[in-house]
Amino acid sequence: MKKVEIQNCVLYLADCFEVIDEIKDIGSVVTDPPYGMSYQSNHRKEKALKIKNDESANFANKIIEWSIENADHSLYLFGRWDNLYNYHKPKSLITWVKNNWSMGDLHHEHARQTEVLFFYPLKNHKFPSSRPSDVVYCNRTKNEDHPTEKPVNLMMKILSWTEGKIFDPFMGSGSTGVAAARMGREFVGVEFEEKYFDLACERIDAATRQPNLFETFA
Numbered sequence: 254m255k256k257v258e259i260q261n262c263v264l265y266l267a268d269c270f271e272v273i274d275e276i277k278d279i280g281s282v283v284t285d286p287p288y289g290m291s292y293q294s295n296h297r298k299e300k301a302l303k304i305k306n307d308e309s310a311n312f313a314n315k316i317i318e319w320s321i322e323n324a325d326h327s328l329y330l331f332g333r334w335d336n337l338y339n340y341h342k343p344k345s346l347i348t349w350v351k352n353n354w355s356m357g358d359l360h361h362e363h364a365r366q367t368e369v370l371f372f373y374p375l376k377n378h379k380f381p382s383s384r385p386s387d388v389v390y391c392n393r394t395k396n397e398d399h400p401t402e403k404p405v406n407l408m409m410k411i412l413s414w415t416e417g418k419i420f421d422p423f424m425g426s427g428s429t430g431v432a433a434a435r436m437g438r439e440f441v442g443v444e445f446e447e448k449y450f451d452l453a454c455e456r457i458d459a460a461t462r463q464p465n466l467f468e469t470f471a
Contacts, residue, residue: 280417
């Protein structure tokens with residue numbers, strides 16, 4: 254295990270379930286867990302690492318259960334539409350509309366231009382401002398830093414719906430942490446792969462030097 258502190262961000266190189274007992278006083282959990290699609294991108298010249306523990310939704314459900322018990326405000330968790338069958342039932346299902354079409358089954362499936370986010374209000378939840386829509390528009394990244402990289406602008410939008418210290422147990426290359434740093438929010442992140450952990454540290458460190466505290470979201 255390795256622990257790095259960057260201003261109000263605490264980052265762990267570890268299996269999240271090995272350090273989760275150390276994680277305290279969390280307001281909101283915002284994360285993109287392994288959710289059973291066994292994803293590995295083959296489209297880049299440099300083949301991305303296979304996502305660890307992506308054979309089932311077990312890790313996602315463990316985090317849902319932990320969040321309900323331990324976090325205070327809200328849980329936002331990415332997944333596929335068919336995770337409705339194996340995730341705990343959410344309060345809302347938010348649709349992220351992207352600027353690309355997925356491959357999938359080219360002959361018997363509509364081309365997906367969306368990804369979904371499962372929302373769970375926790376024990377002290379209230380929306381920080383007006384009630385948000387369940388549709389959000391944001392261009393995808395080119396996945397240059399991580400095979401399932403999320404846009405920082407998207408994560409800033411999601412964080413604007415939350416309160417308290419942010420926890421991302423599957424941090425990847427750190428987009429949620431970058432968003433938190435830009436917004437002046439406390440953040441705790443955990444990543445298992447050293448390659449992505451080091452990149453997350455670099456990106457979050459850079460973000461703390463150039464915060465964007467005054468941006469507002471409708």
